[in-house]
Amino acid sequence: MRLQFRSKAQVSDKDTADAFATSWNTLPPGSVYTKRQFEDWFSPLTQEDVAGRSVLELGCGNGSLMAHIVDWRPHKLVGVDLGDSVASARRNMAATGFADYKIIQADLTAFESDGFDLVYCIGVLHHLQNPHAGFESVIRNTKPDGRFHCWVYAREGNAAVIGLVEPLRRIASKFPWWFTKYVLAAPLAGLFYLYAKTVRLLRNVPGIKIAPLYQYSIWIAEREYTFFHHVAFDQLVTPATVYISQATIRSWLRTHPRVDPTKTYVSMRNGNSWKFGGTVC
């Protein structure tokens, strides 16, 4: 077993995408998310914002979100990812029967297009070497009057993850993927599964809301163990993760000349992540 030690400066987005591909390409076919999770990730956007529109996903993984968004009838759908997960994204999209889609293997930070009515980037910016360059690409690829929507890990509400999971991730991301998936992530996912299910069971008990990751636990406890395992592996396999503050997001939105300042939103999700978006002018 070989460990791959690299300094932070040596890690590239390609390393991150390669690591994610080991996660996406070892999953069973189909979306890893339920319809309810998909809708929650997209809100405040609804079917009305998608139907008949051109839609781009930056960092599409295995197409798990794209496989749901086809039900909202976009006019066309394009997914971009730097990793070999494009193979499973193509398979998952082919299985939907939706014809007007394309999966492109490319670096999203350099991606150029004629512009889309809606660009979304979910769970990606916080893994980039330069998250702001990812945000720039989201805006660059959105047409005038088009919408954009992003989701990132928050600096706020993640003390337990930053203190406990991050040190482990720094080591685990250097092991072979199968070791991280089956030897490290599997038992940790089991422990968190028991914790989250207990928090959910006790959700009406006074004082339980101060439990670490309370809202996140209530959310994830709706799912089965295999989803916990997927999330734990995703957390541990990536060589790069940052936690983004609300102040940073607000400054990105405030200072970008193409973002309409009257049409932005930033909202906390599950107590430990940010959804944000708006309209481009």
Ligand SMILES: C[S@@+](CC[C@H](N)C(=O)[O-])C[C@H]1O[C@@H](n2cnc3c(N)ncnc32)[C@H](O)[C@@H]1O
């Ligand atoms: C946590 S996954 C999220 C996938 C998908 N958006 C979802 O929510 O299921 C992050 C994805 O970003 C991709 N990625 C990371 N850096 C990238 C880059 N510079 N260009 C394109 N994709 C990148 C990874 O390959 C990975 O599939």
